[in-house]
Amino acid sequence: MPTIVExxxxxxxxxxxxVNRVYEAVIKRNPNESEFHQAVKEIFDSLVPxxxxxxxxxxxGILERISEPERMITFRVPxxxxxxxxxxxxxxxxxxxxxxxxxxxxxxFHPSVNASIIKFxxxxxxxxxxxxxxxxxxxxxxxxFDPKGKSDGEVMRFTQSFMTELAKHxxxxxxxxxxDIGVGAREIGYMFGQYKRLRGGYEAGILTGKGVGYGGxxxxxxxxxxxxxxxxxxxxxxxxxSFDGSTVVVSGSGNVSIYAIEKATQLGAKVVACSDSNGYIxxxxxxNLETVKRLKEVERxxxxxxxxxxxxxxYHEGCAGIWLIPCDIALPCATxxxxxxxxxxxxxNNGVKAVGxxxxxxxxxxxxxxxxxxxxxxxxxxxxxxxxxxVSALEMAQNSMRLSWTFEEVDAKLQEIMTNIYRxxxxxxxxxxxxDNLVVGANIxxxxxxxDAMMVQGVI
Ligand code: GLU
Numbered sequence: 029m030p031t032i033v034e035x036x037x038x039x040x041x042x043x044x045x046x047v048n049r050v051y052e053a054v055i056k057r058n059p060n061e062s063e064f065h066q067a068v069k070e071i072f073d074s075l076v077p078x079x080x081x082x083x084x085x086x087x088x089g090i091l092e093r094i095s096e097p098e099r100m101i102t103f104r105v106p107x108x109x110x111x112x113x114x115x116x117x118x119x120x121x122x123x124x125x126x127x128x129x130x131x132x133x134x135x136x137f138h139p140s141v142n143a144s145i146i147k148f149x150x151x152x153x154x155x156x157x158x159x160x161x162x163x164x165x166x167x168x169x170x171x172x173f174d175p176k177g178k179s180d181g182e183v184m185r186f187t188q189s190f191m192t193e194l195a196k197h198x199x200x201x202x203x204x205x206x207x208d209i210g211v212g213a214r215e216i217g218y219m220f221g222q223y224k225r226l227r228g229g230y231e232a233g234i235l236t237g238k239g240v241g242y243g244g245x246x247x248x249x250x251x252x253x254x255x256x257x258x259x260x261x262x263x264x265x266x267x268x269x270s271f272d273g274s275t276v277v278v279s280g281s282g283n284v285s286i287y288a289i290e291k292a293t294q295l296g297a298k299v300v301a302c303s304d305s306n307g308y309i310x311x312x313x314x315x316n317l318e319t320v321k322r323l324k325e326v327e328r329x330x331x332x333x334x335x336x337x338x339x340x341x342x343y344h345e346g347c348a349g350i351w352l353i354p355c356d357i358a359l360p361c362a363t364x365x366x367x368x369x370x371x372x373x374x375x376x377n378n379g380v381k382a383v384g385x386x387x388x389x390x391x392x393x394x395x396x397x398x399x400x401x402x403x404x405x406x407x408x409x410x411x412x413x414x415x416x417x418x419v420s421a422l423e424m425a426q427n428s429m430r431l432s433w434t435f436e437e438v439d440a441k442l443q444e445i446m447t448n449i450y451r452x453x454x455x456x457x458x459x460x461x462x463x464d465n466l467v468v469g470a471n472i473x474x475x476x477x478x479x480d481a482m483m484v485q486g487v488i
Contacts, residue, residue: 043079043086047072050091057096061144063364067151067389068095070396074471077460078479089487090479097150099123100143103193105171107186110179119190121169122150123203127481130201131167132157132417134208134237137215139174146170148364149208149388153417155474156410159449162421167203169194175210184218191222198223200233200427206420207237209363212283213249233427236420240432245423247438248416253287253386254439255415256359258446260384261295263405263466264357266454269381272296277355279303279347280362281324281331284386284413288359289317301353303362304331308350311341354378361386372398385409396467411449411470418445449473 051072058064072091079086105117120143123131133153136145146168154166173186198205207216216237223234238244247254257271264270276297278285281304289299298314304324309315309331319337323329335343347362351371358380360366364387367375372395375383382405385391389409391399399406419442426432433441449470456476457469 039080039083040076042083043076046079046086047076047091050095053092054095058144058147061147063144063148063389064151066365066393067148070389070393070467071151071155071471071475074462074468075475077462077468078472078475081460084483085479088483090482093482093487094125094154094475094478095151097122097124097147098126099197100147101169101197102143105173105186105190105193107182107189109182115186117171117173117186117190119169119171119193120146121194121197121203121205122146122167123197124150124166124168125154125478126165127478127485128158129163129165130199131203132164132206132420133166133168134170134206134417135211135215136168136170136208137173137175137210138170139172141170141172145364152388152410154478155471156414157417157421158474158477159411159452159470160414160418160421160445161448162418162445164204164417164421164424167205168208169205170208170211173210175215180214183214187215187218188222191219192226194219195223195226198234200231200424204233204420204424205235206417207283209282211237213237213239233424236423238423243423243427245419245426245438246433246435247442248419248423249283250287250290250439251419251442252284252413252416253289253361254291255418255442255446256284256288256361256384256386256412257291257295258415258443259407259412259450260357260359260382262447262450263384263407264382267405270295271357274298274356274381275300275354276357276359277301277350277353278359278361278386279308279350279366279390280360280387281320282361284416285359285361286317286321286324288361288386289315289320292357292359293317297357300355301350302331303347303350305347305362306330307332307343307345308347309334309341309343310353311338313340315341351375352378356381358383359386360390362390363387364389365392367391367395369394369398371395375399376402376404380404383407384412386413388413400465400467406466408467408470410474411453411466414449415442415446418442
């Protein structure tokens with residue numbers, strides 16, 4: 029007769045073997061897609077306790093299905109530059125999972141965009157969107173187009189060409205894109221105009237992140253950054269800490285960073301640094317957000333220009349150096365894998381108490397291990413930055429009802445959503461035997477809702 033302990037080990041081993049088998053198949057089917065592999069590994073590893081406790085999820089091919097996109101669309105995007113020369117970029121849209129709602133997720137315009145990046149983002153989006161409690165499935169898209177240094181006319185011609193192809197695959201009940209890196213109010217405006225023209229009707233819910241004057245939601249601009257800070261504040265509160273009086277480093281200087289800086293400052297923190305892809309600024313007195321907003325949102329300039337107006341601040345070339353600055357709270361809000369093992373060790377040695385991921389997958393798997401081993405409070409991206417897409421879902425709701433909520437109404441809903449995500453993640457982590465591990469908690473909580481929908485909708 030096997031002892032209880034032996035039986036338990038066997039269950040764990042069965043679950044681990046299953047997860048490893050499916051992971052190997054993912055690697056084999058998607059060779060050379062390291063970012064996608066990383067995102068899948070993080071999720072899969074944290075789901076072992078679920079399969080151990082509920083073997084039924086292993087019998088339905090849930091993992092095999094959830095890690096294969098329902099659809100991956102790749103298309104040519106030809107456009108003419110200001111010199112009259114024909115340029116060609118590649119467009120993508122991954123429609124990853126639609127069991128709990130229409131595909132939902134942003135579009136990224138950045139030279140690094142390829143199938144691996146789009147698939148990692150789309151895969152993450154499934155679980156993030158589920159965590160929001162809103163009825164939205166997972167999708168993502170973009171292009172290797174680089175908006176940096178392009179004129180407004182070039183950006184318009186490119187986005188119109190991009191939308192001409194994308195329009196064949198989206199719809200307010202099918203797939204609803206939004207912004208991400210390189211896609212802000214300007215790009216959404218051009219894409220909305222082109223879609224409207226092609227469609228011959230006003231389908232407000234086709235895109236989110238629209239201008240407030242033509243169907244956008246108040247608070248959407250602020251939502252990802254504010255939501256990041258709301259989540260981290262919950263995490264801190266549980267340990268008797270808060271933003272008030274703390275020193276904070278926020279990487280990036282785009283939409284997520286700017287509003288994370290704004291909310292952290294409102295809560296009494298001093299944000300001493302931010303960055304762009306060239307380098308970072310350190311202002312020991314606290315960053316002047318109005319200058320950053322003007323440089324980045326209006327003038328589209330480099331962050332190095334900040335020191336011309338604030339000579340007391342320092343500019344340093346190279347963005348990774350930002351993690352050398354001692355801080356209580358680190359909010360990586362720039363891009364994937366910006367905190368590696370070495371940077372995580374420096375942060376720990378400098379006494380960081382909490383890390384909240386405003387960007388998508390900004391910490392490597394090794395960096396996350398360092399934070400966990402050193403008892404740093406760690407909020408994973410798909411929970412922490414879910415406020416953006418959550419308010420996108422609220423934008424879709426307002427579009428369907430043909431009405432608009434006030435800033436205060438949407439902000440209150442956002443706060444409630446972020447608190448719920450935090451609570452659900454904490455509870456799932458405890459229930460599945462990993463108390464305080466929000467990576468495991470968020471992944472499990474996000475997964476279960478989608479898996480349950482997949483179970484009852486048949487093998488599709
Ligand atoms: N790109 C954002 C994200 O990573 C927002 C997506 C959306 O609003 O659909 O979640």
